[in-house]
Amino acid sequence: MPHVLFNRFSRDDFCCISSALVAAAAPPSNPNPVKCLDKCSSMAELKQLHSQIIRLGLSSDNDVMGRAIKICALSKSGDLDSVLPNNFTFPSLVRACCIDNWVVEGKQIHAHVVKFGFLNDGFSQNNLLYMYVSFGLLEEARRVFDKMPRRDVVSWTTLISGYSQLGLVNDAYDVFRSMPDRNSATWNAMIAAYVQHNRFHEAFALFNEMRTENVELDRYVIASMLSACTKVGALEQGEWIHGYIKKNEIKMDTKLATTIIDMYCKCGCLEKAFEVFNELPSKGISTWNCMIGGFAMHGRGEVAIELFKAMERETAAPDNITFLNVLSACAHSGLVETGRHYFKHMTEVHGLEPRMEHYGCMVDLFGRAGLLEEARKLVEEEMSMEADAGVLGALVGACKIHGNIELGEKFGKRLVELDPDNSGRYVLLANLYATAGKWDDVAKIRRLMNDRGVKKAPGFSVIEMEGMVSEFIAGGRAHPESREIYSKLDEVLERIRSLGYVPDTDGVLQDIDEEEKENPLNHHSEKLAIAFGLLKTKSGQTIRITKNLRVCRDCHQASKLISKAFDREIIVRDRNRFHHFKNGECSCNEF
DNA sequence: TTAGGGTTAG
Numbered sequence: 218m219p220h221v222l223f224n225r226f227s228r229d230d231f232c233c234i235s236s237a238l239v240a241a242a243a244p245p246s247n248p249n250p251v252k253c254l255d256k257c258s259s260m261a262e263l264k265q266l267h268s269q270i271i272r273l274g275l276s277s278d279n280d281v282m283g284r285a286i287k288i289c290a291l292s293k294s295g296d297l298d299s300v301l302p303n304n305f306t307f308p309s310l311v312r313a314c315c316i317d318n319w320v321v322e323g324k325q326i327h328a329h330v331v332k333f334g335f336l337n338d339g340f341s342q343n344n345l346l347y348m349y350v351s352f353g354l355l356e357e358a359r360r361v362f363d364k365m366p367r368r369d370v371v372s373w374t375t376l377i378s379g380y381s382q383l384g385l386v387n388d389a390y391d392v393f394r395s396m397p398d399r400n401s402a403t404w405n406a407m408i409a410a411y412v413q414h415n416r417f418h419e420a421f422a423l424f425n426e427m428r429t430e431n432v433e434l435d436r437y438v439i440a441s442m443l444s445a446c447t448k449v450g451a452l453e454q455g456e457w458i459h460g461y462i463k464k465n466e467i468k469m470d471t472k473l474a475t476t477i478i479d480m481y482c483k484c485g486c487l488e489k490a491f492e493v494f495n496e497l498p499s500k501g502i503s504t505w506n507c508m509i510g511g512f513a514m515h516g517r518g519e520v521a522i523e524l525f526k527a528m529e530r531e532t533a534a535p536d537n538i539t540f541l542n543v544l545s546a547c548a549h550s551g552l553v554e555t556g557r558h559y560f561k562h563m564t565e566v567h568g569l570e571p572r573m574e575h576y577g578c579m580v581d582l583f584g585r586a587g588l589l590e591e592a593r594k595l596v597e598e599e600m601s602m603e604a605d606a607g608v609l610g611a612l613v614g615a616c617k618i619h620g621n622i623e624l625g626e627k628f629g630k631r632l633v634e635l636d637p638d639n640s641g642r643y644v645l646l647a648n649l650y651a652t653a654g655k656w657d658d659v660a661k662i663r664r665l666m667n668d669r670g671v672k673k674a675p676g677f678s679v680i681e682m683e684g685m686v687s688e689f690i691a692g693g694r695a696h697p698e699s700r701e702i703y704s705k706l707d708e709v710l711e712r713i714r715s716l717g718y719v720p721d722t723d724g725v726l727q728d729i730d731e732e733e734k735e736n737p738l739n740h741h742s743e744k745l746a747i748a749f750g751l752l753k754t755k756s757g758q759t760i761r762i763t764k765n766l767r768v769c770r771d772c773h774q775a776s777k778l779i780s781k782a783f784d785r786e787i788i789v790r791d792r793n794r795f796h797h798f799k800n801g802e803c804s805c806n807e808f
Numbered sequence: 809t810t811a812g813g814g815t816t817a818g
Contacts, residue, residue: 304809305809308809308810309809311810312809312810339810340809340810341810342810343810343811344809344810346810346811347810347811350811369810369811370811371810371811372810372811373811374811374812375810375811375812376811377811377812378811378812400811400812401812402811402812403811403812404812405811405812405813406811406812407812408812409812409813435812435813436813437812437813438812438813439813440812440813440814441812441813442813443813443814444813444814470813470814471814472813472814472815473813473814474814475814475815476813476814476815477814478814478815479814479815501814501815502815503814503815504814504815505815506815506816507814507815508815509815510815510816510817513817536815537816538815538816539815541816541817542815542816542817544817545816545817545818548817548818573817574816574817574818575817576817577817577818578817578818579817580817580818581817581818582817584818607817607818608817608818610818611817611818612818614818615818641818792818793817793818
């Protein structure tokens with residue numbers, strides 16, 4: 218084999234070469250083989266030294282073996298001819314290329330697979346296929362696939378995830394339907410494809426089909442479905458799956474446990490999440506992070522901090538994400554001093570340098586608390602990097618809340634230019650102008666958006682009942698019971714009017730709301746979902762809704778009043794956090 | 809020895 222390969226793949230070469238050398242090893246003769254390595258001048262001598270290295274128990278010492286391999290690969294007398302690849306050689310070399318995207322080397326190895334005649338080896342071929350998929354080179358992957366003399370279920374499944382990774386979910390589905398045999402991994406690859414691309418209906422449908430066909434539901438499928446439940450906030454389905462895990466004694470590893478905890482957190486069941494968390498015998502960093510983030514999201518900042526302290530006590534070293542969640546917990550609960558403390562703490566005690574995201578959290582923390590000058594200083598003077606759109610977004614958002622038009626305009630303009638395809642940025646700036654009554658500027662932003670062809674993300678709300686997930690868009694009438702829903706909504710609005718509800722039709726504010734402007738305020742997706750919830754649940758039952766955007770001001774006010782008028786707890790998860798509406802109040806305290 | 813699952817601010 219040419220040396221060019223061996224200059225970079227020392228770990229795999231190590232395995233190859235060392236096993237070949239072991240086979241050829243001679244009895245020991247030299248007292249200090251390690252020192253002699255650097256002076257070694259022939260392969261025969263090296264073989265002798267290697268056998269001593271093994272006897273001295275140094276064969277897994279990277280430094281020692283690295284020197285030995287270097288002699289084989291690079292010295293004049295070095296020789297790799299003893300080394301012949303077998304069917305274990307190429308898969309590991311190929312995988313090594315995947316780690317750091319070594320495309321050129323990967324292609325070289327591909328050539329060697331052909332040259333050494335491993336075209337018929339399924340493992341080598343499947344790994345090549347996987348390699349091209351991981352590079353995102355689907356055409357190459359497809360070429361490998363098409364040329365394979367025998368394709369097994371692994372080849373087909375790899376191709377499915379290849380299409381999925383590039384967002385070609387329909388192509389993935391065509392592959393799924395056309396393949397001869399499927400196993401759990403195949404079904405899961407397809408389900409995961411749907412979940413990753415937010416096509417939940419199809420994911421749930423495929424899961425049901427899988428159950429009808431009695432395919433084994435292993436922990437991978439279970440995890441994918443939990444993730445689907447998490448994304449849409451489908452608590453009942455999630456609970457069913459959790460029950461299934463217990464009943465069928467599916468092995469609960471850290472990853473799966475974390476997925477369950479995350480599902481309960483994001484479906485609004487913090488207590489249940491904490492219960493699972495506490496019952497876990499061993500927790501990974503992700504598990505802690507997830508639980509801390511869960512408390513943060515629900516506005517339980519103090520509890521999140523207590524949990525973080527427990528994490529430190531239990532010697533689980535926090536990482537960047539831990540601090541992201543800790544700082545966000547502080548921001549959501551207005552714990553400015555605590556946030557300041559932990560921002561320092563992460564570097565001073567744990568040696569973690571703040572990243573862009575951490576600055577974003579700090580800007581958010583200061584901004585929400587009204588410390589706009591401090592937030593600005595952080596962005597303009599103290600950050601060690603140029604603020605990205607996320608950080609600026611937090612700052613402009615704070616300016617909007619506290620009515621600082623001047624500062625907000627300055628950074629808002631920068632923000633729009635920095636992230637010109639993101640409709641949310643325009644909406645934010647326009648909203649800022651609207652709060653100051655600067656309608657001309659609002660109109661200017663709207664025109665800019667139109668000129669650039671930037672579309673607002675369509676808003677939707679999801680409610681799950683009896684295992685059925687129903688989705689609503691503003692003004693939508695696609696639901697089979699839409700007539701009943703609208704008439705229920707009229708009744709609801711009538712009732713809260715008597716409690717003093719006045720639609721927040723603050724002129725243009727409505728026009729630039731995140732939900733589609735064509736639809737009247739009172740037909741926002743969230744109100745439709747609540748009406749449907751009231752229609753379908755028993756009195757006293759909690760109504761849970763998930764939104765893809767933020768709750769608008771009018772819906773927020775209406776939800777509070779509905780919770781009072783109908784004596785219901787309404788839990789809404791929006792893009793950023795949870796709102797627990799009860800007795801006319803909301804847990805977010807108007808943040 | 810090969811495919812499929814988890815945590816990430818606003």
